[in-house]
Amino acid sequence: MKVAIITGASAGLGLEYLKAAPKYFPDVDEFWLIARRREKLEEAAKAVNKQCRIFPLDLTQTDSYKRLEEELNATHPEVTLLVNNSGCGFLGNVGEGELERQLQMIDLNLRGLTAVTHVVLPFMPRGGRIINVSSIASFCPNARMTVYSAGKSYVTAFSYGIGEELRARGITATAVCPGPMDTDFIYLGEIKGRSKTFDVMPYCDPASVVIGSYKAALAGRASYTPKAFYKLYRVLAKLLPTKLVMKMSKT
Ligand SMILES: NC(=O)c1ccc[n+]([C@@H]2O[C@H](COP(=O)([O-])OP(=O)(O)OC[C@H]3O[C@@H](n4cnc5c(N)ncnc54)[C@H](OP(=O)(O)O)[C@@H]3O)[C@@H](O)[C@H]2O)c1
Secondary structure (H helix, E strand, O other): OEEEEEEOOOOOOHHHHHHHHHHHHHOOOOEEEEEOOOOHHHHHHOOOOEEEEEOOOOOOHHHHHHHHHHHHHHHOOEEEEEEEOOOOOOOOOOOOOHHHHHHHHHHHHHHHHHHHHHHHHHHOOOEEEEEEEEHHOOOOOOOOHHHHHHHHHHHHHHHHHHHHOHHOOOEEEEEOOOOOOOHHHHOOOOOOOHHHHHOOOOEEEEEEEEHEEEHHHHHHEEOOOOOOOHHHHHHHHHOOOHHHHHHHHHO
């Protein structure tokens, strides 16, 4: 049985990954959908004409990776697509506000993504595709979202690293680096209306980001950045002094 696993499939970009998946991965027999809210996942499952298995898991919790691993060991599927999309980002300086929020970003965006990848990889066949949702925040440290942007740098670097490790197995990893999107993320993170940069930067359309990332993944590309504006930002962030880029991109 060929399976696609999508984390954060209950809303936003993850829901778009689910909706578009049957077109780009027609061989998938079953979708495994992971997020905390069961009812949202059940609703999301109606978006595709395929069998869906619901996993209401909190990916900040170690038990959740164990639960996924148990299901993989019991079912022995071929996981041909893994989309590591679950993520959160809170605006605010380190040392201010709740510590819990800073740790939640680390536990979900870094630890959760690493753990899911680790338990899924033994079940991935040659030709398997991994998509790791990173961000333009990975290009340069963003003050006021320091933990988030440092974490997304990890996601991009992790994606490149496993891509190299998996080359001999014929599995590819693609780091997807979108700019702002009008999803729950910017409201839950209390970003909307509180960040000058977020208010003026061009927004990315989640459905278009998904199409671009599926095409990039199928082409075996190591990264995908939507929009010419953010492709240019990526190049500038590599060429210019970090301090200068940080001034330009301050959240
Ligand atoms: N929106 C932006 O401006 C933007 C820009 C660049 C990159 N990104 C990245 O895009 C990805 C998707 O975000 P989005 O914009 O679609 O935001 P979103 O609408 O808030 O979706 C986040 C998804 O992650 C899931 N999630 C949150 N906490 C979780 C947890 N503890 N365990 C398991 N799943 C959890 C949520 O489902 P439940 O609440 O049901 O758990 C939801 O499905 C994230 O990795 C984010 O960092 C977003």
